[in-house]
Amino acid sequence: MxxxxxxxxxxxxxxxxxxxxxxxxxxxxxxxxxxxxxxxxxxxxxxxxxxxxxxxxxxxxxxxxxxxxxxxxxxxxxxxxLSRTFQNIRLFSGMTALENIMIGIHRNYPSHIVDFIVNISKAKKEELIIKEKAIEILNFLGLYRIKDEKVENLAYGNQKVLELGRALISNxxxxxxxxxxxxxxxxxxxxxxxxxxxxxxxxxxxxxxxxxxxxxxxxxxxxxxxxxxxxxxxxxxxxxxxxxxxxxxxxxxxxxxxxxxxxxxx
Ligand SMILES: Nc1ncnc2c1ncn2[C@@H]1O[C@H](COP(=O)(O)OP(=O)(O)OP(=O)(O)O)[C@@H](O)[C@H]1O
Ligand SMILES: [Mg+2]
Structure with a gap:
């Protein structure tokens, strides 16, 4: 039990x-x-x-x-x-599939620290670890081939799967x-x-x-x-x-x- x-x-x-x-x-x-x-x-x-x-x-x-x-x-x-996905897709347009998975980590941090993910010059090491993990997740989801596509260009089905990926990155x-x-x-x-x-x-x-x-x-x-x-x-x-x-x-x-x-x- x-x-x-x-x-x-x-x-x-x-x-x-x-x-x-x-x-x-x-x-x-x-x-x-x-x-x-x-x-x-x-x-x-x-x-x-x-x-x-x-x-x-x-x-x-x-x-x-x-x-x-x-x-x-x-x-x-x-x-x-504890992580989540939303009823209405909440991906960030203008960002790639990979970046959208990486941004999922931000729920682990106060919002100002999100800057370190977006701004590659800062906290490069953390950024690389997060990127590696995001790529692993994209592979698992079968979305590796679209990792560099902007999310607004993706099919709806892929966007739903990406939402799941974003929930996975925070372990x-x-x-x-x-x-x-x-x-x-x-x-x-x-x-x-x-x-x-x-x-x-x-x-x-x-x-x-x-x-x-x-x-x-x-x-x-x-x-x-x-x-x-x-x-x-x-x-x-x-x-x-x-x-x-x-x-x-x-x-x-x-x-x-x-x-x-x-x-x-x-
Ligand atoms: N922020 C809000 N302000 C006012 N009413 C709300 C708010 N959020 C939800 N409601 C109302 O509370 C009730 C429950 O809404 P909820 O979104 O939890 O339903 P749901 O079971 O998720 O429905 P659905 O299957 O349509 O998504 C509904 O009558 C809804 O209109
Ligand atoms: Mg609902």
Whole structure:
């Protein structure tokens, strides 16, 4: 039995009158792949932002290796081994694929130190170490050949994979992924799933938000389902696919029909 790496306890966040996340508790086991699913607006990204330190909850706690992250700054959280990708791609246009991976290290440092990555004349040694690591990551991702391309010229699928690369450079223990496979075609999705599995096999825990059920059901050990900010179910893929409350709130009757016709793995 693995031990708990991340424990969310009674997390609540409101925006005005809207309770986006409502008394949410769940635990992520070390070295697992844990998915957070639910309808649009159910509070998934808000939850991730609270874990990453980008939003302060109204109440509740986020325990990571038994340390409360609430009110910790994002770059300190990153330095503790927790990195993330964003729902909307946040690459730096005008910079190459390689530079965008290298810049991922900045979440480990206060922002003024980012200068040392950009300005090669300073801190050359650190820059070379980071560059070597970034090239290793580009090789792993199958993107070495496009390392010198400006990111705005890259295909969307490559940009999504690069986001993952940027999360890898800080040697994370846990990566938070917000819809990493959104907009990928089926073959790109299959490649992406393979990358996630390899990353996980290397001992990195993944907490991912995803709407592609083929991805979620294929790779997740545990799935937590949100609806209107509340947890409505939590189990492994098989159980979740057969849970009436999840089908009613999210998966929909068409999913049930497909499953009955054998088009979805049950
Ligand atoms: N900064 C904000 N200010 C006001 N309301 C917000 C803010 N961020 C999120 N919300 C609202 O909180 C609710 C939860 O949003 P959230 O982005 O967490 O949903 P989500 O589950 O990630 O949805 P999606 O699947 O569409 O990405 C939504 O109703 C959203 O409009
Ligand atoms: Mg979201």
């Amino acid at each position: 693995n031990k708990t790496l991340l424990q969310i306890k009674n997390l609540t966040k409101s925006f005005g009158g809207l309770v986006a996340v409502n008394d949410l508790s769940f635990s992520v086991e070390e070295k697992s792949i844990h998915a957070l699913i639910g309808p649009n607006g159910s509070g998934k990204t808000t939850t991730l932002n609270m874990i990453a330190g980008e939003l302060i909850p109204d109440s509740g706690s986020v325990l990571y290796q038994d340390q409360d992250l609430v009110k910790s700054k994002p770059h300190l959280i990153s330095r503790m081994g 994370p223990k846990l990566i938070l992924l917000d819809e990493p496979a959104a907009g990928l075609n089926p073959s790109e999705r299959a490649d992406f799933v393979n990358l996630l599995k390899q990353i996980n096999n290397n001992g990195i825990t993944l907490l991912l938000i995803e709407h592609n059920m083929d991805v979620v059901m294929d790779i997740s050990n545990t799935i937590t389902v949100l609806n209107f900010g509340k947890k409505i179910a939590e189990a492994g893929p098989k159980e979740i696919q057969n849970d009436d409350s999840v089908i009613d709130a999210y998966l929909g009757s068409s999913y049930r029909k497909k499953k009955e016709q054998g088009e979805v793995d049950a």
